[in-house]
Amino acid sequence: MYNRAMETKLEKRFGFLVSDVGRLNGKRFDELAKSSLDLTRAQCRALAYLSHYGEVNQVRLAELLEVAPISAGRLLDRMEEGGWIARVPNPEDRRERVVRMTPKAERALDKARRVGDEVAAEALAGLSEPEREQLIGLLQRVRQNLGTIVDR
Template sequence: MENGHDNRLGFLITDAGRLCGRLFDERAKARLGLTRAQSRVLAYLSWYGETNQARLAETLEISPISLTRLLDRMTEGGWVVRAADANDRRAYCVQATRKARAALAQVLDVGDRVADEALTGFDAHERQMLIGLLHRIRANLAQALASCGTEQA
């Protein structure tokens, strides 16, 4: 296999992710008025429930100040609420609102449609195989990070 930039795993995964993200951004903004970053916040809150703001920033791999700005906009839009953390008075917990929970199905639908477009021309077996291979890649990389003493994602 040629090792030009078009055949490098990291480049291909990153570029495919970038393009999926841009398409998701366009679709989510048009349909819901949400950005990709805001949609990620809603998805994580729906999967993990109310969470500490610092933990959310770590999970999303964004700086705490960037998350604060993002949450400011989301609070203004009625998507999330923040309250003092009962266990740490210096921290805040973030919770999705009823409006956000109602919109989650639409957010996921946008993601599903982007995935369908990305996988156009793939049959069901190829789709399953690709997903399985990506799971294996993720597991291999998580194991490599763990052996370096780095936390897993």
């Protein structure tokens, strides 16, 4: 069990370290994306989730993005106006609409992935390939551990 006598140094606290890495990763993504993408990081995340999960309703997308449904609605309004997504009737429930990526978004997502790959290469510089694989594997296990607890 992780305790380490209740570590007080922030650079050794798991939650702080994971959050800080995420924050710095996001800032660097924003810096690199400014010149090559017409999308914000939040919009890129929305597209990445749509690419991964397929068509989902707005409530589910808000959950994935960890924002309030009203905030997701505003984000999606801007994305729909820009031609990135379309809201279409759910064939299984006429009362609901689902969010679908457009071909324009699919092309942009490829650019966003390239930006993400560049950020990852910078972040993982100096790590050997086995170290990179080990880090990714360990983070996947941590995510699974927390996912089984949080999603109960």
